[in-house]
Amino acid sequence: MVKFFNVENQSNINIIEKKDKEKEKEAYFPKLVAAFTAGSFLGWLWETILSYFQFGEFYSRVGVLYGPLNPIYGFGLILMILVLKPMKRWYVQFLVGSIIGGGFEYTAWALSRLVLHSSTWNYQSPFIITIGETEYTLFKWAYWGGTSLFHSLFWGLLGLVSIKFIYPTISKAVDSVPSDFRNYINTIVTIFLSIDIFLTCVALLRQMTRETCSNNGLYCIESNYITNWLDLHYPDSRLKEIFQNLKKYD
Known part of the structure; x- marks a missing residue:
């Protein structure tokens, strides 16, 4: 039996596949921005709900000055997508x-303490029992400050959920938006997030400088326009109100 190969049809198929790849490539960065935003919001929501079960009332667990966002989860979600997506087996x-989630969380914690002398989390074992007059901490070996065995396993579960459900949903939603409007929204969101994260870091660094001056008995007012602006708009009282679980370290 002789089969005839239609060159014209194959050429059309190649053109369509090429256009699909170009569209997918064009939408890749907007998808990552959308995933970062979604991860940051869901992380804030999760931490805020968790605070209710820990303390009996809701505490805002934001990680930036503006918006209900916790960027650690956003960056973690992006990392999961980039690393885990090519893998096929769920286990x-x-x-x-x-491994990468726990490592990322610990690295972020260590850098926060090193650069900002502060952190919004420090995991210690909650499993404490008292025998007589002596307290014993269980599973102490599984808690390492910046992360823990249990939080690392949670990151693994988050990775599975991200790859199987969160990212595919985000991908379909982004693809459904017209490219011009999508690029417009993506630009606005990217600029906002960049400024928000940068301003947060600068405000916290300035707070650290003020505390250093105060601890050394110095009056920390500088004739620099930027530092004066930061002192005026982001004093310690406002930062304490925004970052309710921020802990300082020497």
């Missing part, structure tokens, strides 16, 4: 997600 995704 490999879970294991790798646990």
